[in-house]
Amino acid sequence: MNNKSKLDNILVPVFSVILGLLLGALIMLVFGYNPVAGYQAMVQGAFGSSFYIGETLRQATPLIFTALGFSVAYTAGFFNIGVAGQALLGWLFSVWFALSFPEIPGIILLFISLIVGALAGALWAGIAGFLRAYFNTSEVIVTIMLNYTALYTANYLIRNVLSESSDTTARIPEGASLRWAWLSDLTSNSTLHGGIFLALIMAVVVWIFMKKTTAGFEIRAVGLNPFASKYAGMSTKRNIIISMLISGSLAGLGGAMEGMGTFQNIFVQGGIPSIGFDGIAVALLGLGNPVGILFSALLFGALKIGGNSMPLVADVPTEVVDIVIASIIFFVGANYLIRMVVDKRAKLNKGGVK
Amino acid sequence: MKKRNLMSLLALGLISGATLAACGSSDSDTSSDSAAKSSTSDDKFSVVMVTDVGGVDDKSFNQSAWEGMQAWGEENNKEEGTEGFKYLQSNEDSEFVTNLNSAVQAKFDLVFGIGYKLKEAMTDVSGQNEDQHFVIIDDMIESPNVASVLFKDHEAAFLAGVAAAESTESGQIGFIGGQESDVISRFEAGFVAGVKEIKPEIDVKVEYVGSFGDAARGKQLAAAMYSSGIDIIYQAAGDSGNGVFSEAKDLMNADDSKKLWVIGVDRDQNDEGKFDTGNLTLASTLKGVGAAVKDISNEALAGNFAGGEVVNYGLAEGGVDLTDGNLTDEVKEKVAEYKQKVIDGEIEVPQKP
Structure with a gap:
């Protein structure tokens, strides 16, 4: 029975992706474009050359972090919509630190900058965690609002403190960059950076933490039944705050990937960074499981990067590409629906045979 | 029992996979067709523009660049596509590098970056592809393979x-x-x-x-x-x-x-x-973005790409007006x-x- 549900766990996300791709194909057909040429362009554009593989992995890197962050809070029963804002602040403060202390030798500067980014994200998420633990406010509303606060605070700081009323900061010192020459060489000058290895390591760390440690067990217990775990002597308040801190620090690291790796600076943002919300979708598709998150982040990276090639190669306009990607994400989000159908059919079948 | 359920899922997956595969084979025909077409056209000079986040239908900056490029295409009997002229839209800042690289890999002769926001990305990509010609609008990049266009x-x-x-x-x-x-x-x-x-x-x-x-x-x-x-x-x-x-x-x-x-x-x-x-x-x-795009494309077509130069368009040059x-x-x-x-x-x- 247990094996069975594991199989279901794999089947449901796979199925939702297939359905999404089919709907996307239908949409392309309706608009008069060749869906096969479109998807071929997408696959080519995501994995067709070492450059595109590098870009896809680069796109997936911050998503792995934000998704891991979201899933930790989610396991404890909180919907941390604020990963976007936490990531933005992680990005801002890691870059800020790297720019402020260029005299620190490269690798150490990188290391401390990443920690600063993680701390910034953790503190930002901690606000929501604290309010939830002691005043029982809704973490959803608080984190949504904190997203906007983060956005405008970051933009203000970039314009007025980190630069002289320009919209981008200087680049971080070369030594502190996560972009390693051999990675760029390997992938014909893609923006792939060392963050991908950190992401893989963090996925393992999160898995061990959640599955093998007492603290992880408590977080899971609180998520499953806060009353029972309280009765068992666990502090719900403490676990709420801890899970939000971990969630925020992972999101902050995801943002720091953009700052120390992809862009090497931070610029005025027109909107809340999409790595936050995409990360939530990645976590939901990966069912909160670190391995699942790795695969679904890869899928999202491939959709985004591969989608860029569709207008060029298959003449599918950008707008239609966006609809196709959205329809895939829609089914990803609706995987509960698919699960329900699967479960119901299973039950019916059972009844029928007996 | 549950097995049947699984089987039906699997069957559906297989069927859809097979359909896609079948279509895939038909598609490879069409792609070889287009390859044949391209080899017949002798003049292969092609240009591409990478937009900033506004998109080519912003009724303003990007659109005027795109209109200039379309006018250039009409003048030189080019068709929209990888053999003539094309635009790549960027929805996010992180897509600039990807789009610029896609443009380079698709072997366009001249790559335009529309807007100062592409400066950082273009600086990197132009440094990595020294044989490729680039043009940046609204900003300056000092590099022998980049022409910069500024407007007053x-x-x-x-x-x-x-x-x-x-x-x-x-x-x-x-x-x-x-x-x-x-x-x-x-x-x-x-x-x-x-x-x-x-x-x-x-x-x-x-x-x-x-x-x-x-x-x-x-x-x-x-x-x-x-x-x-x-x-x-x-x-x-x-x-x-x-x-x-x-x-x-x-x-x-x-x-x-x-x-x-x-x-x-x-x-x-x-x-x-x-x-x-x-x-x-x-x-x-x-703002004569369109005219600038057209002029520079024409000059590059004639073999006079203004690499490393900064072109300034003001009222006196007719580059801006009311x-x-x-x-x-x-x-x-x-x-x-x-x-x-x-x-x-x-x-x-x-x-x-």
């Missing part, structure tokens, strides 16, 4: 300021910018200087949307300005500026007794100002007078507010 936006904005100050009835004027940056500051500085030149007592109200792609917020800012008594707004906000037009049109459609105006930007936005009983585009500042729009003859004269003064160097328009 402040000069055109100055004329817009003159026109606004001459035309205002309420004596209140507003400016809505896209994202705070060197380029948009030029617009702001020129516009404010133009207004002050005519009516030093007017304080121009300045607001920024914070994005070039947020028409909703542009509309909100415009609503606040119009309700505070401002009757002319100059918008330099790309796609966000369409919100300013939409708010002005809504207000004028509801009640056209009090005249409200918008000054358009980058291309002639007269069509954007049409409402039920008239037109509310006072005038538009022109349309007549719905200006009265009196105002037109005034504008012409000041235009001459700027060209003659009698007036130095400031670049920074």
Whole structure:
């Protein structure tokens, strides 16, 4: 029975992706474009050359972090919509630190900058965690609002403190960059950076933490039944705050990937960074499981990067590409629906045979 | 029992996989077709532009670049596609590098970056591909394989300021910018200087949307300005500026007794100002992005790519200008007078507010 549900766990996300791709194909057909040429362009554009593989992995890197962050809070029963804002602040403060202390030798500067980014994200998420633990406010509303606060605070700081009323900061010192020459060489000058290895390591760390440690067990217990775990002597308040801190620090690291790796600076943002919300979708598709998150982040990276090639190669306009990607994400989000159908059919079948 | 359920899932997966595979084979035929086509055309010079986040239908900056490229294609009998001309839209800043690299890998001869936002990405990509020719609009990259195109936006904005100050009835004027940056500051500085030149007592109200792609917020800012008594707004906000037009049109459609105006930007936005009983585009500042794209493409086609050079387009060069729009003859004269003064160097328009 247990094996069975594991199989279901794999089947449901796979199925939702297939359905999404089919709907996307239908949409392309309706608009008069060749869906096969479109998807071929997408696959080519995501994995067709070492450059595109590098870009896809680069796109997936911050998503792995934000998704891991979201899933930790989610396991404890909180919907941390604020990963976007936490990531933005992680990005801002890691870059800020790297720019402020260029005299620190490269690798150490990188290391401390990443920690600063993680701390910034953790503190930002901690606000929501604290309010939830002691005043029982809704973490959803608080984190949504904190997203906007983060956005405008970051933009203000970039314009007025980190630069002289320009919209981008200087680049971080070369030594502190996560972009390693051999990675760029390997992938014909893609923006792939060392963050991908950190992401893989963090996925393992999160898995061990959640599955093998007492603290992880408590977080899971609180998520499953806060009353029972309280009765068992666990502090719900403490676990709420801890899970939000971990969630925020992972999101902050995801943002720091953009700052120390992809862009090497931070610029005025027109909107809340999409790595936050995409990360939530990645976590939901990966069912909160670190391995699942790795695969679904890869899928999202491939959709985004591969989608860029569709207008060029298959003449599918950008707008239609966006609809196709959205329809895939829609089914990803609706995987509960698919699960329900699967479960119901299973039950019916059972009844029928007996 | 459950097995059957699983089997049906698997079967569906297989079927859909097979269908896709079947289509896949038919598609490889078409791709070989197009390859054959390309080998028959002898002149293969092709250009591509990577947009900033506004997109080619922003009715302003990107669109005018794209129109210039289309005009170039028509002139040289090129078709839209990888063999002629093409645009790649960027929805996010992280896509600049990907799009520029895709353009390089698709073997376009000339790659345009439309907007200062692409500077960092283009600096990297042009450094990595030294044999590839690039053009950056609105910023400067010092590299032998990049041509830089700058516009004296402040000069055109100055004329817009003159026109606004001459035309205002309420004596209140507003400016809505896209994202705070060197380029948009030029617009702001020129516009404010133009207004002050005519009516030093007017304080121009300045607001920024914070994005070039947020028409909703542009509309909100415009609503606040119009309700505070401002009757002319100059918008330099790309796609966000369409919100300013939409708010002005809504207000004028509801009640056209009090005249409200918008000054358009980058291309002639007269069509954007049409409402039920008239037109509310006072005038538009022109930025010859399209002409620049066309010129540079033509020169590169002839083998004279201006790599490493910085081309400056101002009023004197005809690179920027102000349309007549719905200006009265009196105002037109005034504008012409000041235009001459700027060209003659009698007036130095400031670049920074």
